[in-house]
Amino acid sequence: xxxxxxxxxxxxxxxxxxxxxxxxxxxxxxxxxxxxxxxxxxxxxxxxxxxxxxxxxxxxxxxxxxxxxxxxxxxxxxxxxxxxxxxxx
Numbered sequence: 001x002x003x004x005x006x007x008x009x010x011x012x013x014x015x016x017x018x019x020x021x022x023x024x025x026x027x028x029x030x031x032x033x034x035x036x037x038x039x040x041x042x043x044x045x046x047x048x049x050x051x052x053x054x055x056x057x058x059x060x061x062x063x064x065x066x067x068x069x070x071x072x073x074x075x076x077x078x079x080x081x082x083x084x085x086x087x088x089x
Contacts, residue, residue: 005078007086020083028076035069038062 010017043058 005075005082007079007082010083010086017083021080024076024080024083028073028080031069031073031076035066035073038066038069 008014008020010020015023041062043055043062045055048055048058
């Protein structure tokens with residue numbers, strides 16, 4: 001699925017390219033760190049075994065969270081690429 005990203009228009013009354021890129025990069029790094037932290041708390045069977053089927057539900061929930069973080073990171077990257085592409089055109 002391709003994500004459409006709405007990009008800012010760089011002009012004299014708005015933020016500079018540098019400010020926009022710095023903020024987007026900071027957000028991207030934060031999402032990457034969140035992904036690292038999420039991977040550290042992935043479900044382990046020893047925490048769910050007393051209830052049948054609970055581990056599978058926890059794994060599915062964990063995978064969905066990871067998918068959402070990946071999606072946000074990709075969206076931020078697309079916006080950064082669009083800004084640099086627009087400026088180099």
